Amino acid sequence: MATIYEVSKAAGVSLATVSRVMNGNSKVSERTRNKVLKAMDELGYRPNAIAQSLASNRTNSVGLLVSELHGSFFGDLMSTVEKELRADGKHVIITAGHSDEAREKEAIEFLKSRRCDALILHAEAVCDDYLRELNESGVSLVLVNRMVPGMEQQCFVLDNEAGGYLATKAAIDAGHRDIGYISGPQSKEDARQRLAGHVRALREAGLNTENALVYQGDYHESEGANGFKQLWQQHPGFSALICANDEMASGAMTAAREEGINVPEQLSVVGFDDVLFARYLHPRLTTVDNPVSAMGLMAARWVLHNVYKKKLSGVIKNVFLPELISRDSLGTHL
Amino acid sequence: MATIYEVSKAAGVSLATVSRVMNGNSKVSERTRNKVLKAMDELGYRPNAIAQSLASNRTNSVGLLVSELHGSFFGDLMSTVEKELRADGKHVIITAGHSDEAREKEAIEFLKSRRCDALILHAEAVCDDYLRELNESGVSLVLVNRMVPGMEQQCFVLDNEAGGYLATKAAIDAGHRDIGYISGPQSKEDARQRLAGHVRALREAGLNTENALVYQGDYHESEGANGFKQLWQQHPGFSALICANDEMASGAMTAAREEGINVPEQLSVVGFDDVLFARYLHPRLTTVDNPVSAMGLMAARWVLHNVYKKKLSGVIKNVFLPELISRDSLGTHL
DNA sequence: CAAACAAATGAAAGCGCTTACATATTGTTA
DNA sequence: TAACAATATGTAAGCGCTTTCATTTGTTTG
Incomplete structure (x- = not known):
C-alpha cells in the first residue's frame, strides 16, 4: 500500500503539501494540487486512517453501545x-453490553481504548454516578433512552409515562373499564414510568387503582402469557389488557387464543414499542410507538455538532413524545 | 491520559520493558513486571490502541459488511x-452496503482504509471478479452467504437448493399435489437455487413442472400478497404455497386471509429463513431455517484461525444444510 | 574464579501521518 | 525596481507505541 511519502516523491512535493491536499484546509495552488491528485490516483493511494488518527488525535470514530x-x-x-454519521465520514464501532453492569463497563473501556471521539450509549446497567463521572472525565458522550440528572442536554429519551398513559387512555376511550396491565420489571426506570402513565389514565377516568389488575413481567414473551393467565384467573372477563411491550403482548395474545378467547372481540390488547413484528401478529397489534430512530438521529446529530463542530440543521430535541399506532387488536367495548 | 512513557518513568524502566509486560510475549523478571503493573495501575494507564496499531501494523479489528x-x-x-471475535479481544467495524454495488465498494474501501486485519463480507452486489481481485490483493477476507469459485474455503453458505427442495418435499409428503411457488428475484443466486430445489422436488414426485405455478417476487412482503393473488386467480384452489422467504409468506398469508381462505385448512404455506417473526405469525409459520448464526460463527473462527493464528476447536464447515422448522402453517392434504 | 552462556533490559529507529514554524515564491505598490 | 505583503511550499518534530539489536546482569561450569 502506497504511503504519503511515495505520493510526495511521485508528485515532487513535500509530505506537508500532500497532507494539505488531503485535508483541504490549508491553501495549495491549483497546479500542485493537480500534480498531487494525479500521483495519488496513479499509486492508488489510500490514506492510512490509523496514522492519521495518531497524528491528529482524532479517530473519526464514534463508539456505540x-x-x-x-x-x-x-x-x-x-x-x-x-447512516447519519457515515454521511459525514465518521465510522461507528458497535459493542454490546447485554444489560449487564460489568459487560457494559468493559465495553465502554474498550471504546475508550479505541480512542473514539465520542460515545453514544444505550446503557442500562451502570449507575448514574458512573455516567456522570465518565462525562466529567472529558469523554464526549450522549445517552439514548436514559435520563441522567445533570446531563439533560446529552440525554435522548422517550416520555414513557406519556406512552403508558396513551395506551390505557386509548382503551378507556374505546369504552373499556376492566383493564389489566402487564408491566415490565420494576427495576427498570422505563417500566416504572409506563406503569405510572397507566395508573394516571385509570385515575383520571375515575377507575379504581387500588387493587388494580397488574402483573409484573420481565419484557419477555413468556411472561406475557403467564401474566395473562394469572390475571384472567384472578379476574376473569376483563375486557382490555395493556402490556408494557410488544413481546409480552404477543405472548398474552397467544395465551388468550389458547383459552379460546377472541382478540379483539372478547379481549382487547395494546402493546408498546411498535417493534417490527407487531404488524405481523394476528390481529395486527395496536401499540405505542417508540421513536428509536428519531432518538438515534438526534444523538448522532449532537455528536456531529458538538464534537465535530458541524453546524446543525434543525434543533436538538431531548424528550420524545410517543404516538398510538392504531391497528386491529384494540376493539370498542360498549 | 497516561502514556507508556509516563509508566516507564514511574516504574523506573525503559519503554521497551513496559511494552513487554503489556504484550506478555518476551520475558520480563517477576520483580520488574510487578513494578510496571503497579505503575500502570496507579496511573490508570490504558494503552492507546491507535498507536499500537500503527506500530505493530495490526489493528485487531475486523470489518463486517x-x-x-x-x-x-x-x-x-x-x-x-x-461475540466470537470480542471474546478474543478483536473488535468489529460494521458497515452497510444496502445491496448496492457502489455502496458496497465504498464500504469495503472504507474498511480497508481503517486497516482492518480481515474482512467478513455479506456482499450481494459486487461481482465475483471484484472479490477475487480483492482476495488476491492480499486482503484477508471471507464471504457469508455467497460462493465464489476459486475461493471455496473462504465462503460460508447455505445450501439453498437443498432448502428449496426441503420446503416443497415437506408439502408433497403432506399430500399436496397442487403447489404454488413465490420465488425471490431471479437476479439473485440464492433465489435461483431455492427455485431449483423446488423444481427438483416436484419432478422427483412426478409432478408437472412445465407450466408450474410460479410467481417471481422480490423478497418483500407486498410481493407475497401480489404473488398469492395472481397465482390464485390463475389456478384457484391449489392447496399449498411455498414462498422463497418468510416475508413473502407473511404477505401471502395475509392476502389469503383477506380472501377468506383459511391457513392451513384450505391453503398450506411454507416459508424460508425462519426469521424471528415467523413464530409470531398466526398460524405459526412452517419454514426452512437459515443458519446465519452458524455461518457467522464459522466466518469468525476462520478469521481467528487464519489471521490471528488461533488454534481451532472443531472443524471449519463451509456449506450448511438447512432444516425444516415444522410449525402450524403446513397442513396435510388427503 | 574466570570463561561461557542465558536471561533481562535498554537504546533507538521506525510506523504514516499532522502541524507549527521557517523559508521560498509570487504579486503589489510607490 | 526595491520593498513588503501575501501566498505557497518545505522542514522537522512529534503522536504513542513495537521491535531489533546491543548491552548489561545473572548463572553455570570446568
Missing part, C-alpha cells in the same frame, strides 16, 4: 446512527 | 460475529 446487536429496537438504532 | 443493520438476519449475523 447497545444492549444487543439483534432485535428491531437496536437494529433501528444502529441503522440510523450509522 | 452487511446489507442492512436491521432485520433479524443481519442482527443474528452481527451478533454472532461480534
Whole structure:
C-alpha cells in the first residue's frame, strides 16, 4: 500500500503539501494540487486512517453501545446512527453490553481504548454516578433512552409515562373499564414510568387503582402469557389488557387464543414499542410507538455538532413524545 | 491520559520493558513486571490502541459488511460475529452496503482504509471478479452467504437448493399435489437455487413442472400478497404455497386471509429463513431455517484461525444444510 | 574464579501521518 | 525596481507505541 511519502516523491512535493491536499484546509495552488491528485490516483493511494488518527488525535470514530446487536429496537438504532454519521465520514464501532453492569463497563473501556471521539450509549446497567463521572472525565458522550440528572442536554429519551398513559387512555376511550396491565420489571426506570402513565389514565377516568389488575413481567414473551393467565384467573372477563411491550403482548395474545378467547372481540390488547413484528401478529397489534430512530438521529446529530463542530440543521430535541399506532387488536367495548 | 512513557518513568524502566509486560510475549523478571503493573495501575494507564496499531501494523479489528443493520438476519449475523471475535479481544467495524454495488465498494474501501486485519463480507452486489481481485490483493477476507469459485474455503453458505427442495418435499409428503411457488428475484443466486430445489422436488414426485405455478417476487412482503393473488386467480384452489422467504409468506398469508381462505385448512404455506417473526405469525409459520448464526460463527473462527493464528476447536464447515422448522402453517392434504 | 552462556533490559529507529514554524515564491505598490 | 505583503511550499518534530539489536546482569561450569 502506497504511503504519503511515495505520493510526495511521485508528485515532487513535500509530505506537508500532500497532507494539505488531503485535508483541504490549508491553501495549495491549483497546479500542485493537480500534480498531487494525479500521483495519488496513479499509486492508488489510500490514506492510512490509523496514522492519521495518531497524528491528529482524532479517530473519526464514534463508539456505540447497545444492549444487543439483534432485535428491531437496536437494529433501528444502529441503522440510523450509522447512516447519519457515515454521511459525514465518521465510522461507528458497535459493542454490546447485554444489560449487564460489568459487560457494559468493559465495553465502554474498550471504546475508550479505541480512542473514539465520542460515545453514544444505550446503557442500562451502570449507575448514574458512573455516567456522570465518565462525562466529567472529558469523554464526549450522549445517552439514548436514559435520563441522567445533570446531563439533560446529552440525554435522548422517550416520555414513557406519556406512552403508558396513551395506551390505557386509548382503551378507556374505546369504552373499556376492566383493564389489566402487564408491566415490565420494576427495576427498570422505563417500566416504572409506563406503569405510572397507566395508573394516571385509570385515575383520571375515575377507575379504581387500588387493587388494580397488574402483573409484573420481565419484557419477555413468556411472561406475557403467564401474566395473562394469572390475571384472567384472578379476574376473569376483563375486557382490555395493556402490556408494557410488544413481546409480552404477543405472548398474552397467544395465551388468550389458547383459552379460546377472541382478540379483539372478547379481549382487547395494546402493546408498546411498535417493534417490527407487531404488524405481523394476528390481529395486527395496536401499540405505542417508540421513536428509536428519531432518538438515534438526534444523538448522532449532537455528536456531529458538538464534537465535530458541524453546524446543525434543525434543533436538538431531548424528550420524545410517543404516538398510538392504531391497528386491529384494540376493539370498542360498549 | 497516561502514556507508556509516563509508566516507564514511574516504574523506573525503559519503554521497551513496559511494552513487554503489556504484550506478555518476551520475558520480563517477576520483580520488574510487578513494578510496571503497579505503575500502570496507579496511573490508570490504558494503552492507546491507535498507536499500537500503527506500530505493530495490526489493528485487531475486523470489518463486517452487511446489507442492512436491521432485520433479524443481519442482527443474528452481527451478533454472532461480534461475540466470537470480542471474546478474543478483536473488535468489529460494521458497515452497510444496502445491496448496492457502489455502496458496497465504498464500504469495503472504507474498511480497508481503517486497516482492518480481515474482512467478513455479506456482499450481494459486487461481482465475483471484484472479490477475487480483492482476495488476491492480499486482503484477508471471507464471504457469508455467497460462493465464489476459486475461493471455496473462504465462503460460508447455505445450501439453498437443498432448502428449496426441503420446503416443497415437506408439502408433497403432506399430500399436496397442487403447489404454488413465490420465488425471490431471479437476479439473485440464492433465489435461483431455492427455485431449483423446488423444481427438483416436484419432478422427483412426478409432478408437472412445465407450466408450474410460479410467481417471481422480490423478497418483500407486498410481493407475497401480489404473488398469492395472481397465482390464485390463475389456478384457484391449489392447496399449498411455498414462498422463497418468510416475508413473502407473511404477505401471502395475509392476502389469503383477506380472501377468506383459511391457513392451513384450505391453503398450506411454507416459508424460508425462519426469521424471528415467523413464530409470531398466526398460524405459526412452517419454514426452512437459515443458519446465519452458524455461518457467522464459522466466518469468525476462520478469521481467528487464519489471521490471528488461533488454534481451532472443531472443524471449519463451509456449506450448511438447512432444516425444516415444522410449525402450524403446513397442513396435510388427503 | 574466570570463561561461557542465558536471561533481562535498554537504546533507538521506525510506523504514516499532522502541524507549527521557517523559508521560498509570487504579486503589489510607490 | 526595491520593498513588503501575501501566498505557497518545505522542514522537522512529534503522536504513542513495537521491535531489533546491543548491552548489561545473572548463572553455570570446568
